[in-house]
Amino acid sequence: xxxxxxxxxxxxNESLANQQPPNSETERSSSPKAAYQAYSPSARExxxxxxxxxxxxxxxxxxxxxxxxxxxxxxxxxxxxxxxxAPLQNHREQQDTAAAVDDFLKHDGPELQARLQRYATxxxxxxxxxxxxxxxxxxxxxxxxxxPFFLLEDDPTPARNNQVTRAASLVISALSFVRAVxxxxxxxxxxxxxxxxxxxxxxxxGTARLPTExxxxxxxxxxxxxxxxxxxxxxxWFDVLDDNSDIIMTExxxxxxxxxxxxxxxxxPIQEAAKGALGVLSTENRKIWAGLRDVLTRxxxxxxxxxxxxxxxxxxxxxxxxxxPKTGAELCGNMLCGTSVVVRGxxxxxxxxxxxxxxxxxxxxxxSAGINFEHTGVDGHTVLRMASDVYTDTILxxxxxxxxxxxxxxxxTSPDPSKRDPDSFGDVSTTPHKLEWDMLPELSTALRFAxxxxxxxxxxxxxxxxxxxxxxxxxxxSMGFSPDAFVQMAFQAAYYGLYGRVESTYEPAMTKAFLHGxxxxxxxxxxxxxxxxxxxxxxxxxxxKVDALKKxxxxxxxxxxxxxxxxxxxxxLYALYCVWQRAVDEEGAEAASSNxxxxxxxxSSPSPPNSPTHDTNPNHKVLSTSESPSRKPPPQQMPxxxxxxxxxxxxxxxxxxxxxxxxxxxxxxxxxx
Numbered sequence: 001x002x003x004x005x006x007x008x009x010x011x012x013n014e015s016l017a018n019q020q021p022p023n024s025e026t027e028r029s030s031s032p033k034a035a036y037q038a039y040s041p042s043a044r045e046x047x048x049x050x051x052x053x054x055x056x057x058x059x060x061x062x063x064x065x066x067x068x069x070x071x072x073x074x075x076x077x078x079x080x081x082x083x084x085x086a087p088l089q090n091h092r093e094q095q096d097t098a099a100a101v102d103d104f105l106k107h108d109g110p111e112l113q114a115r116l117q118r119y120a121t122x123x124x125x126x127x128x129x130x131x132x133x134x135x136x137x138x139x140x141x142x143x144x145x146x147x148p149f150f151l152l153e154d155d156p157t158p159a160r161n162n163q164v165t166r167a168a169s170l171v172i173s174a175l176s177f178v179r180a181v182x183x184x185x186x187x188x189x190x191x192x193x194x195x196x197x198x199x200x201x202x203x204x205x206g207t208a209r210l211p212t213e214x215x216x217x218x219x220x221x222x223x224x225x226x227x228x229x230x231x232x233x234x235x236x237w238f239d240v241l242d243d244n245s246d247i248i249m250t251e252x253x254x255x256x257x258x259x260x261x262x263x264x265x266x267x268x269p270i271q272e273a274a275k276g277a278l279g280v281l282s283t284e285n286r287k288i289w290a291g292l293r294d295v296l297t298r299x300x301x302x303x304x305x306x307x308x309x310x311x312x313x314x315x316x317x318x319x320x321x322x323x324x325p326k327t328g329a330e331l332c333g334n335m336l337c338g339t340s341v342v343v344r345g346x347x348x349x350x351x352x353x354x355x356x357x358x359x360x361x362x363x364x365x366x367x368s369a370g371i372n373f374e375h376t377g378v379d380g381h382t383v384l385r386m387a388s389d390v391y392t393d394t395i396l397x398x399x400x401x402x403x404x405x406x407x408x409x410x411x412x413t414s415p416d417p418s419k420r421d422p423d424s425f426g427d428v429s430t431t432p433h434k435l436e437w438d439m440l441p442e443l444s445t446a447l448r449f450a451x452x453x454x455x456x457x458x459x460x461x462x463x464x465x466x467x468x469x470x471x472x473x474x475x476x477x478s479m480g481f482s483p484d485a486f487v488q489m490a491f492q493a494a495y496y497g498l499y500g501r502v503e504s505t506y507e508p509a510m511t512k513a514f515l516h517g518x519x520x521x522x523x524x525x526x527x528x529x530x531x532x533x534x535x536x537x538x539x540x541x542x543x544x545k546v547d548a549l550k551k552x553x554x555x556x557x558x559x560x561x562x563x564x565x566x567x568x569x570x571x572x573l574y575a576l577y578c579v580w581q582r583a584v585d586e587e588g589a590e591a592a593s594s595n596x597x598x599x600x601x602x603x604s605s606p607s608p609p610n611s612p613t614h615d616t617n618p619n620h621k622v623l624s625t626s627e628s629p630s631r632k633p634p635p636q637q638m639p640x641x642x643x644x645x646x647x648x649x650x651x652x653x654x655x656x657x658x659x660x661x662x663x664x665x666x667x668x669x670x671x672x673x
Contacts, residue, residue: 068514
């Protein structure tokens, strides 16, 4: 058997205990596997290939009315490219870039623009598939490099800040969010009255990043009903929803399940459990991880394929950590990559208590909680909405336990599980099961190597935070500044004060006002910001410094608005580069096809194939030949703009930033790469 059932305490609701048939363990332990094997071929492809089903409801009601992401005019993009490079270059470099842009506009540019426009015909977005590919073809570990984290504020009720209680509360609220999305009762996001694209919410749950020899794929079990719980590197699962997406357990029963899991996990000494903590394999290089998944699934008599499919098809993963981080920096490090603690040659840190190919809710022993999420199909704004709604719901449900008239966040709620007919739950198993992996010698060896590489990666980074309490948003706005622009100029001034130079800076602008919109790159280093920081650090009057700051923040605000309208330069240039590279690959140009299209993460875009690549820009090939927009042979020589050293410099992001403020969050962030 791949799953071992645990008997629940006698205080568990009798209806839940009695409704399971004697052979439910055998029947249900295979159902996630069956669901996984039932994925259609398209379900195993990048997310852009999914056609979202339309059902009545409010969540996706505006999708058909959203405009498509516009393809900017080529001349405008080239002009903006020169403008954002200006503060990073000397006069001679600016002249070289101007010559490269002029050549591009006269020769390769118009043809590539036409190819891109033909490619975009009939597609949801001209950039979407290229953007998914940029993530899915990233070969390095996703830990630190790709997966961001959120650190939630503590529960405002101190008595509820213990691990089991906090975890149960967060999980019930998360399941309520799942239900609202599936029933299309989640109110759509809006920005100043404008509806935003809600597509990403349909890809939040039951989704897994699956590595293959030719890049990763995203698979989703849209009918997933169970969660997976990790505790001291050991895996457990149980059902939490019925076929109608209604919650089938009370918060008390979920807490009892978690307590049973914690108690069982403690029966195995942590050093012994660490030897089978297979979650650490999800931190490996993606090609290595793909090979190891083949090892896990090749033996038909092994439990491993079934265990793997149960994890892959779960709604999300809950990580119950045994540690109690004290400082903000320790908490952030734990949510981003876990801790690295080696005792007698065995890794026992929380870094092994993770599964990075899925969304993870992480709860520490002291109740501190956060989220680590796979970034391919969702951006921070989407996960932030989920996190804030989940946090809000935990408070409102507690308030409702005090006053039954307290409001609810949801349009409707699940029927009380304790009052339902047990037969109405269907074929479910609410008793926790432990996944029993077959630890083949190859897996044991691979696990040790993965631990070593992960420990090295963690030790290469330092985690520090700044909680500035001198003033905040209200003061900044009262002085007539945009808070975001103000902080961006503070970053510029601080870096210049330390190193005496201006570097490429990245901030994402949300483009969800467009169908399947993701982000555009705001380049915060501008001529105006450079003038400000030089004025700031020189012997000038306070008024001169304030005046320079005002000009710089106004410029940043203007750029932000343009990028939110999808009128920036980075995504357009990236799509043009991908179109060129695809066409070259399809023509069989060996030199070009061996380099491919680079993979940006947050804050980066492709380096030209003939220039040195960076860790944030691993090379890869893009879409298949059958989807090529090409009509005639492409230029074999690198287009002048992409061969321009300025293009590489712009996309070598030194300061990568993001703005994701919300009262439900204490901190959020992502690692360098």
